[in-house]
Amino acid sequence: MKSNTSIEQEQKNKPKIFIRSAKDIYDTDYGEEQMLVDSLLPSTGLALLCGSFKCGKSFFIQLLGHCLTTQMDFLGKKINANCHCLYLALEDTERRLKKRFEKMAILPNDNLMISIKDWGQALNQFAIEFGKERVPF
Numbered sequence: 001m002k003s004n005t006s007i008e009q010e011q012k013n014k015p016k017i018f019i020r021s022a023k024d025i026y027d028t029d030y031g032e033e034q035m036l037v038d039s040l041l042p043s044t045g046l047a048l049l050c051g052s053f054k055c056g057k058s059f060f061i062q063l064l065g066h067c068l069t070t071q072m073d074f075l076g077k078k079i080n081a082n083c084h085c086l087y088l089a090l091e092d093t094e095r096r097l098k099k100r101f102e103k104m105a106i107l108p109n110d111n112l113m114i115s116i117k118d119w120g121q122a123l124n125q126f127a128i129e130f131g132k133e134r135v136p137f
Contacts (some may be wrong), residue, residue: 036068038078052137061087069111086113086126 034043040048041064051057065085067074089097094116101108115122 034080036079036081036083037064038080039073040074040077043081058089058092059100059104062097063104063106064105065112066104066108069109082111084111084113084126084130086115086122088122089114089116092116 015111035041036043043137049057049061063076065087066072066081068081068085071082073079086090094114097114113126115126
């Protein structure tokens with residue numbers, strides 16, 4: 001049987017779930033949505049990039065990560081924050097990533113982190129290092 005202390009600690013470490021009524025959400029004034037990339041990428045939420053095989057998704061994301069970490073315009077759109085990025089390279093090797101950086105003439109910086117494998121652990125490590133307690137999933 002677990003002690004009260006260990007049960008309390010487990011509860012403390014669990015991600016918090018917040019429940020609100022639809023009316024509360026509707027009645028709340030959230031102000032203007034903040035964008036990381038003007039009219040393309042909001043600063044909150046989840047964004048997915050989907051496309052067919054070999055259409056340039058990885059190049060696109062590598063360039064986006066570089067722009068977000070250097071505040072360089074992305075495809076003519078203004079970057080509104082200088083941030084750290086974690087690129088989960090689930091199908092790439094370090095060699096392929098290096099070749100892409102060279103092809104794009106990008107000199108990477110230390111704010112663009114890359115995880116080649118163990119992406120779940122990488123997400124949690126990234127969150128801990130850059131200010132969040134844990135990434136719940």
